[in-house]
Amino acid sequence: MPESDRAIGAELHLAEDGSDTQLLRISLAYAAKPLPRNWTLHLDLLHAVTAGPGTRLLRQVGSHVIIAPVVPQGSTLFIRMPAGSLQRLSDLPRGLYVAGDDGVTAVRVVAHDFLVPPHTAPVPPEKSPPAVTPVCPLIPVPRHFDRREGVLPLAGTFLVVSEAGSLGDLALRYLGQAHPLSTSARDLSEVTPLRLLLQECPLEAYRLTVGPKEVTFSASDAAGFFYGAVSLVQLLASGTHLPCCVIEDAPRYRHRGFMLDCARHFHSVEEIRKLLDAMASYKLNRFHWHLTDDEAWRLEIGAYPALTDIGAWRGHDEVLEPQFGSGPGRYGGYYSRQAVRDIVAHAAALNITVIPEIDIPGHSRAAIRSLPELLAETEDRSSYCSVQYYRDNVLNPGLPGTYTFLDTVLAEVCALFPGPWVHMGADEVPEGVWLGSPACKALMVQAGYRTARQLQGHLLSYAQQRLARSGRTLIGWEEAAEGCKLEQSAIICAWTEPASTARVRALGYPVIACPAPHTYHDLAWSSAVTEPGLHWAGTADLETCYRFEPDESAGDLLGVQAQLWSELLGSADRLEYMLFPRLLASAETAWSPASRKDWPDFYARVKLHQPLLEQRRIAFRPLQPCAVSADQGQTAQGRPQQQCAGQ
CATH class of the missing domain: 3.30.379.10 (Chitobiase/beta-hexosaminidase domain 2-like)
Structure with a gap:
């Protein structure tokens, strides 16, 4: 029987449910036979959900939601989420499937009525700046x-x-x-x-x-x-x-960076080499490689093969659940030590230094689930929920195994990456963590700590000293500066808002400015319902990215950095669509003096560079796209195209 005949169809209907919530109705219809016995529906959403009428919420792990009907014969389910959660087609549930007594069956969305406020009115066409003829064709513009x-x-x-x-x-x-x-x-x-x-x-x-x-x-x-x-x-x-x-x-800043998240979705070595080539052509010189997170561990570590045997994969029958539309099948991948050496060498030939990121103590679920005997405390009764809806994703500073793990991993990381920097994350550790851990309580007494929050500084300080012995400098997201436990040689990435740059710099740390509203290129370009991307920090078109100017009031900055998080990047084409041409705007801010930046002139130069991007076979977003882009044709007609994470 063809796969399309076996698949279950789903219709989606979205309604406002009071002023604070949205209600999503999911109606299932089987093409060939009734729904299986004891069935549950699995789907991925980037928001916290609760059960609606006639529905049981069995579990939410990260983006992965498992629901079932209260009445076994039912075929319609309802879930609630905060108002404004679903604003565009890329917010719709992905990776749907039904699991029952006879196995797993794919679910295909066949219809939806997803045109909700504020998107019922037509989105006005994008405004172009006044047409100019640039004197200099270069990007970034020279001094x-x-x-x-x-x-x-x-x-x-x-x-x-x-x-x-x-x-x-x-x-x-x-x-x-x-x-x-x-x-x-x-x-x-x-x-x-x-x-x-x-x-x-x-x-x-x-x-x-x-x-x-x-x-x-x-x-x-x-x-x-x-x-x-x-x-x-x-x-x-x-x-x-x-x-x-x-x-x-000459460059404006020493650090002209680009960060790529390869944990949420896996990106091939070939795609990374392609991005490095593009970085060099626009004078970017730091590749920040986000290799580990809750959803995957992507770096081969010889001492701990389980990190990639287990932690690099997710699926219905895997230790790690599906996430971000990856579906029930085994999805994932990792970078072998030889692949890392090849990428580091390719980057070096382009005057680019690779900065690996091993994210601790939060965002560590893939590592903890891969090595529970080393990293999990069975007596820990702490209750917390991270911003991405995990309840078991934080390393325990009270366990000896945590330090054994860090020593071993960082030794191999320093051997693979010859650059002087290692990023250790430190972001988004949730409230409530470590409060119910006997091991953490004992460490607090021993060290004289008054709050559990001080344990983060304890762990990061250990990592900083370990890296220093290998001649490396620790970099962290701005939460790493909380509590001031780190020596001020640590470098801080100020990401939450433009004002955080000066705030962190005033604490005495060298700062890289990377505020989300201007430098997170996974944000949607506009409010159009067909425009893909996240929107928790607003939208960011090319002009928004270009007009970003770092706050230098607190002193010199090391530089600026663009970020591309991969929750929605299930294909190379989608990655490039989100990144280009916005990366060119970040590159010009990183290199060119503020006095040389000129928005109409830059826009004209980007138009000149579009054929160059085409020659590189980069699937960039056109400056003036059609109402519906090529990979959204089905969604615009009410038939959402499911992203395939394996593409």
Whole structure:
């Protein structure tokens, strides 16, 4: 029997249920035979739910919800959630299936009436800034761009004359992928001279001159030569005649970062390499790799094979439940140690440092469920619920096994990642944790702590000292600064709001500004019901991202960083749609002086760069998309397309 005949159909109806809640009705209809005995419905929603009329809520673990009818013969279920939870098609339940006495059966949403306030009115077309013709085509815009008269006709090969020695290696390797290079020529008419000159410059700075007969760029370090080559490659995209110009450039910030969450959904090595290439082309230099979370542990650790044997997979018959639409089948993946080495090497060739994140003490459910004999305390009676609806996702600072685990994992992490930084998370530890743990109570007495909250600082301080012995600096989300237990060499990512940058900097910590309303590229672009994305921090179109200016009132910042969380990113196309072109806005803020930023000019330059993104086969969001994008055609007609996490 075809799968479509075996699948159960579902119709969804959403209604307001008073001023504080929404009521979702799910009506099931089996195509070939009645619903199985003792059936339960499984679905994934990113919101806390309660049971509605005639429905039992059996369990909610993270986004995974299990419900059943009060009357076994029933086929209609109701769930309540806070008002405003469902605002767009990407909020709809995903990964639906029925489990019963005879196994698991897929559920396909066949109809819904999902047009609810404020989306009943047409969404106005997006406004474009006034049309301008940019003088400089580069992104990020350089500090100084002097357009000169004339053009340089390009020959088929650059004839390289370099006094940079090994400092020019990264630049020439990168440039050689875009245009042929040679160090000798029989016929000078068939080559364009390219000179690399050593010159006193600030770190990462360069000077690029395109004259009527040759190209010259100068710098004093490998990064400067590399970024000169990056700018030259962008100019090469203009065709066979380069505009004569002089560029003098240097970065605004040292840390120009991008974070990718690979725990919620797994992203292939090939996709990561593709993203690293794009990062380098826009002068980003830090890849923050979120490798562990409640939903998965993605990094191979030789001492603990269970972390990936168990913690890298989820499904109906797995230790970890399905999440975020991954469905009942076995879904997941992890990065082997060799894959990590390959990614680190690829990044290094692009002047990018990889920063791994091992998220503790919260967001640790995958590790705890994989190693319960080491990380779980059976006597712990603490009662808590994390912001993502987990009740068992926090490491226990009172257990010796926790420190054995950290020592072992961090030793392997430091061996795999040669960069000077390791991110340790520290975000979103829920209230109530550790209050019912005998081991934590004993540690509090021993250390003289008055509140359980101090235990987080205790654990992070241990991790900081362990990393320091390996020559590494700890980075954490802004909650890591709470209680001031960490030495002020720790670097803090200020993420909750723009004002948090100055607040954390005033505590004395170096800060990376990454406030969610401006730098979280998993937020929806607009309020259109067809526009995918989260909306807990509002919406963020290209202009919102571009107009972000870090608060420097409390002193110098290390830099800025864009984030892409993966709850809704079940495919590479969806990942790229959410990230591009918004990542270009973050890159310009990270590199270019505030005085050089100009929204209409940037918009015009992004239009010039869309063909470059197409050449890279990046599935970016068009600046002026059709009313319904290609992967949403079914949803716009009332037939939601289920995202396949395995894509």
